[in-house]
Amino acid sequence: MMESTRVLIVEDIVSLALTYASQLEAAGCQVEVADNGEKARYYIEAGQREQQPFDVILLDLKLPDVDGLDFLADAPELTQSASVIVITADGSINRAIQAMRLGAYDFLVKPVSVERLTTTVKRAGERLRLEQEVQVARSLQRREQFQGFIGGSDVMQVVYRAIENVANSKATVFITGESGTGKEVAAEAIHELSQRRSGRFVAINCGAIPENLLESELFGHVKGAFTGALENRTGAAREASGGTLFLDEICEMELKLQVKLLRFLQTGMVQPVGSNRAVPVDVRVVCATNRDPLTEMSEGRFREDLFYRLSVLPIDLPPLRQRGGDVVLLAQAFMARFSAEEGKAFEDLDDETQQTLHQYNWPGNVRELQNEIRRAVVMSAGNKLSLSHLGAGATVPTTCAKLAERESSQIDLSPDADDALTGLSFQGLTLEQIEKMAIEKAIANNGGSVPGAARDLAVSPSTIYRKLEKWSLTGTSS
Structure with missing residues (x-):
C-alpha cells in the first residue's frame, strides 16, 4: 500500500517539487524535498542512519550542483536500496535511458500527470517490497503446488503469496504476463481462496467475441434490442453476481465498450443493451492481458482512466524461462498425466532431457511445454521420453x-x-x-x-x- 512508501523528491524548481509532494502526500506517501544533490545525499544518509530509508527517489536529471547521471554513477548502491525514478524534459529521453542503465527503475517526462506520477511511485515502491517478499519466500517453507499451479521457484512463491493476499479484497485485480503463463489459473485461484468461492466464477475472453456482441455478453440485453435478440439475456456480469467476473484479454476490448466498462466499475450498475433501467450487481472483477497495458495506453488503444481503475492490485506472472527448475517439475507432472491417459509408462526424465528442457527458451511458456510433453508421450517409443522434436515446425x-x-x-x-x-x-x-x-x-x-x-x-x-x-x-x- 502507498501509506508505507517514503519518497524523496530531488527537484530544484520549487513549484514542481511542491506540486509533486502534495500529490503524493494526498496518495498517502511520506515525502521529503531536496532542491540540490548535496541536500539529497544528506537526507538519504540521515534516513539510513535512522533506519528509515527512502523507498522511492524522484530525481531530476538537471540539478544546480550536480548532473543527475553523475549523482547515480557516484552512488551505485543507491539503486539497490531504493527505486529511483528520474524526471526529464522532452528533449532528454536519451539521458533518461542512460539513467536506467545505471539502475534507475523508471523515468517520467515533464509535464507529469497526477495519475502517472502516483501510479509510477506506487509500482516503484512495490518493486522493493517484491524483492523483500522474495527474500522472505526463501526463508519460508516452499510450496511446489498451489491452487492449480506447479512450481517451487522463488518468483512463484511470491505469486502464491500475492494471490493469498488479494483473495479477500473487494478491489479489482489486474493480472499481466505472457501468453501461456497461467493467468486464468491465477484468477480461479483468487476466486477459490476468496469469501466469494460459493458464488460463480464467470470468464469472458474479450478477444474471442466480436465487438458488436461483447457488450451483450457482458451486460446482457432485452428481447428485440437488436437483430437476433430473440429473448432476454442476463449477461456475464449478472451471472457472476455474488462471485467473480474474469475478463481475459482485456486490452482487446474496443474503446467504446471500455467507457461502459469503466462506468460499470464505478457505479456497480449494469444496463442491458436496449434497456433504460440499470441493475445493481455485486461482483468482484479480475482481469488479465498478455500485452503491456502501458504501451497500449500510450498508443491510444486502452483508456488511461480504465487502467488505473482496474490496476488496483496488480499481479505479474513470470515467463517459464525465468522459473528455473519449475520447467522440470511441470514436465514430470505433464508426463505423468498424459502417460496415464495414453496407457504408457516412462522412466523419470534423465539429465540430458532435463538439460534440453532448461536450454529451450519456451516462447509459449507453460502451454507450449504442455503441448510438447503431450506430443512426446504420444510419439515416443519405449520407456524413455524423447524431446528430439522440441520446437519443430517453428x-x-x-x-x-x-x-x-x-x-x-x-x-x-x-x-x-x-x-x-x-x-x-x-x-x-x-x-x-x-x-x-x-x-x-x-x-x-x-x-x-x-x-x-x-x-x-x-x-x-x-x-x-x-x-x-x-x-x-x-x-x-x-
Missing part, C-alpha cells in the same frame, strides 16, 4: 508472427497447429498467402469455428475475424 510460425507483428496483430502458431499445416506446400507463396492457408486449414479442422481455430493457433479470435474481413474486401486468394 519456421513458419515465426514467419507468421513477424508478419502479424508488423500488422499490429499477434499470429503465433502453437505446436498444436502442426496438424493444420500438414501437407501444405509453401514454395512460391507470399507470407500473407501462407498465413491465409494456415488460418483456413485451422478453421476447417474445427468445423468452421473461428474460436476453435484461434485456440489451435494460439491467437485471439478477433485477430482472425479482422483478417477474414480484410481478405473478403481485398479478394486475396491463396
Whole structure:
C-alpha cells in the first residue's frame, strides 16, 4: 500500500517539487524535498542512519550542483536500496535511458500527470517490497503446488503469496504476463481462496467475441434490442453476481465498450443493451492481458482512466524461462498425466532431457511445454521420453508472427497447429498467402469455428475475424 512508501523528491524548481509532494502526500506517501544533490545525499544518509530509508527517489536529471547521471554513477548502491525514478524534459529521453542503465527503475517526462506520477511511485515502491517478499519466500517453507499451479521457484512463491493476499479484497485485480503463463489459473485461484468461492466464477475472453456482441455478453440485453435478440439475456456480469467476473484479454476490448466498462466499475450498475433501467450487481472483477497495458495506453488503444481503475492490485506472472527448475517439475507432472491417459509408462526424465528442457527458451511458456510433453508421450517409443522434436515446425510460425507483428496483430502458431499445416506446400507463396492457408486449414479442422481455430493457433479470435474481413474486401486468394 502507498501509506508505507517514503519518497524523496530531488527537484530544484520549487513549484514542481511542491506540486509533486502534495500529490503524493494526498496518495498517502511520506515525502521529503531536496532542491540540490548535496541536500539529497544528506537526507538519504540521515534516513539510513535512522533506519528509515527512502523507498522511492524522484530525481531530476538537471540539478544546480550536480548532473543527475553523475549523482547515480557516484552512488551505485543507491539503486539497490531504493527505486529511483528520474524526471526529464522532452528533449532528454536519451539521458533518461542512460539513467536506467545505471539502475534507475523508471523515468517520467515533464509535464507529469497526477495519475502517472502516483501510479509510477506506487509500482516503484512495490518493486522493493517484491524483492523483500522474495527474500522472505526463501526463508519460508516452499510450496511446489498451489491452487492449480506447479512450481517451487522463488518468483512463484511470491505469486502464491500475492494471490493469498488479494483473495479477500473487494478491489479489482489486474493480472499481466505472457501468453501461456497461467493467468486464468491465477484468477480461479483468487476466486477459490476468496469469501466469494460459493458464488460463480464467470470468464469472458474479450478477444474471442466480436465487438458488436461483447457488450451483450457482458451486460446482457432485452428481447428485440437488436437483430437476433430473440429473448432476454442476463449477461456475464449478472451471472457472476455474488462471485467473480474474469475478463481475459482485456486490452482487446474496443474503446467504446471500455467507457461502459469503466462506468460499470464505478457505479456497480449494469444496463442491458436496449434497456433504460440499470441493475445493481455485486461482483468482484479480475482481469488479465498478455500485452503491456502501458504501451497500449500510450498508443491510444486502452483508456488511461480504465487502467488505473482496474490496476488496483496488480499481479505479474513470470515467463517459464525465468522459473528455473519449475520447467522440470511441470514436465514430470505433464508426463505423468498424459502417460496415464495414453496407457504408457516412462522412466523419470534423465539429465540430458532435463538439460534440453532448461536450454529451450519456451516462447509459449507453460502451454507450449504442455503441448510438447503431450506430443512426446504420444510419439515416443519405449520407456524413455524423447524431446528430439522440441520446437519443430517453428519456421513458419515465426514467419507468421513477424508478419502479424508488423500488422499490429499477434499470429503465433502453437505446436498444436502442426496438424493444420500438414501437407501444405509453401514454395512460391507470399507470407500473407501462407498465413491465409494456415488460418483456413485451422478453421476447417474445427468445423468452421473461428474460436476453435484461434485456440489451435494460439491467437485471439478477433485477430482472425479482422483478417477474414480484410481478405473478403481485398479478394486475396491463396
